[in-house]
Amino acid sequence: MEVQVQIKMNEKLFLRNPEETDLGRKIIQYGIQLIHEIGFELFNFKKLAERIGTTEAGVYRYFENKHRLLIFITAYYWSWLQYRVIFETNNIDSPEIKLKKVISLLAKTVEDDHKTLYVDESILHQIIIAESSKTYLTKNVNEDNKELFFKPYKDLCSVIANIISTYNSKYKYPRSLATTIIEMAQFQIFFMNNLPSLTDFSKTKSELNVVSFLEDLVFSAIRKK
Amino acid sequence: MEVQVQIKMNEKLFLRNPEETDLGRKIIQYGIQLIHEIGFELFNFKKLAERIGTTEAGVYRYFENKHRLLIFITAYYWSWLQYRVIFETNNIDSPEIKLKKVISLLAKTVEDDHKTLYVDESILHQIIIAESSKTYLTKNVNEDNKELFFKPYKDLCSVIANIISTYNSKYKYPRSLATTIIEMAQFQIFFMNNLPSLTDFSKTKSELNVVSFLEDLVFSAIRKK
DNA sequence: CTATGTAGGATAGTTCTACTATCATAATTA
DNA sequence: TAATTATGATAGTAGAACTATCCTACATAG
DSSP states (O other), rough: OOOOOOOOOOOGGGOOOSSHHHHHHHHHHHHHHHHHHHHHHHOOOHHHHHTTTOOOOHHTTTTTSHHHHHHHHHHHHHHHHHHHHHHHTTTTHHHHHEEEEEHHHHHSSSOOOTTTOOOHHHHHHHHHHHHGGGSSSTTTHHHHHTTTTHHHHHHHHHHHHHHHHHHHOOSOOOOHHHHHHHHHHHHHHHHHHHHHGSSTTTTTTOOOHHHHHHHHHHHHHHHHO | OOOOOOOOOOOOGOOOOOTTSHHHHHHHHHHHHHHHHHHHHOOOHHHHHHHSSSSSHHHHHOOSSSSHHHHHHHHHHHHHHHHHHHHHHHOOHHHHHHHHHHHHHSSSOOOOOTTTSSSSSSHHHHHHHHHHGGGGGTTHHHHHOOOOOOOTHHHHHHHHHHHHHHOTOOOSSSHHHHHHHHHHHHHHHHHHHHSSGGOOOOOTOHHHHHHHHHHHHHHHHOOOO
């Protein structure tokens, strides 16, 4: 059985739906590739157009600017991750096992999910680590937030916070702990690979260490006292 | 008694030492102000020059580009914070009290330190929250790291990690926990003010909540079991 | 079979950003 | 007094970040 997952994206993120046309899908596919290669600062629509074999104006027909494209890509990633979290924790009763699954999904490099056709999730994960906080660390957060651009991230946070509360309903900071897990999964991997002395994983450089650290952190915090 | 604190900065961060001249100090002072006002993305040397009453070329004599200026400013902040941490935890034996001091210093809005003449640390803290991760989330991390641009951050991390290890020498992740405290002090404040549903502090919006959250998180993690 | 709409290629142009270069001058220091 | 340094004044360039216009191929609706 071949299943395809379609993620419904916020329509205000684009001018024309990139998932409906060939060029649109190329913009997503090669956009991810190019941002990964040269980083978001050096990335622009002219370079992307060259890579795809279209024109700059062609890309602008789909996205207002590169910042919107980055938000689109990260929103896609968080939606997809939430789907995986719900899928993988389905039918599991123990909130402990659920939380471990979540941490694992957050911190381990994913393999390309072939259920999604033109998105390579393993590269996407790398982009999320290095670029995703740039989506909201701007003077535009409030307006972008009003447009619900960060809803997928918030929804994922909610899902995780709910598992935390199921584990221990008395724990006072389920949401803040959820964002801590999400953000630290990314930051610890980034630090491990780029500024290793900021972590305790410089020897092995394995994501499994990040998983252990996060599990220890989370379960110490929410253990019933 | 009037004391002045001078922080020795990495010389590779600037072309001409901004702390030695009038114009240089203005670049720092008004640079901080302007980045705070319009955000790092919209900030540029032309606008800064206008604000100061000099020319664009004048600013470029001190800093290669705006990214270097941001690194300078954040390096300054972390150095100053490390100084405060060491000063405020001096003569305290209890690592527990030390850690609480650290968390408090990290998460509470500082008042302007008048020991530093032209730097307004209360504004600086706001910049750190919204802009500091942009210093290392680039394709240049490795080179910038080789130039020791992130040393002040790493040193602060070491100081905190040492306190953690003094509290519990068996705890396996002192450095990662230290970066978690530092980063989460910033992110939780940012989220609280801009994307409040990602935190548990949307009602009160007080930094004291962040302090409580971090204390709970840290001491749960390092408590001897 | 024609009219209409849509996707997208081709080209050009604008304003702003991120610099670099040169020259002149005032103040400082040797 | 000469040399150095700081900085002001001015100009110029390459690239980024768009916007606009025109044209054509193709699908589809009537």
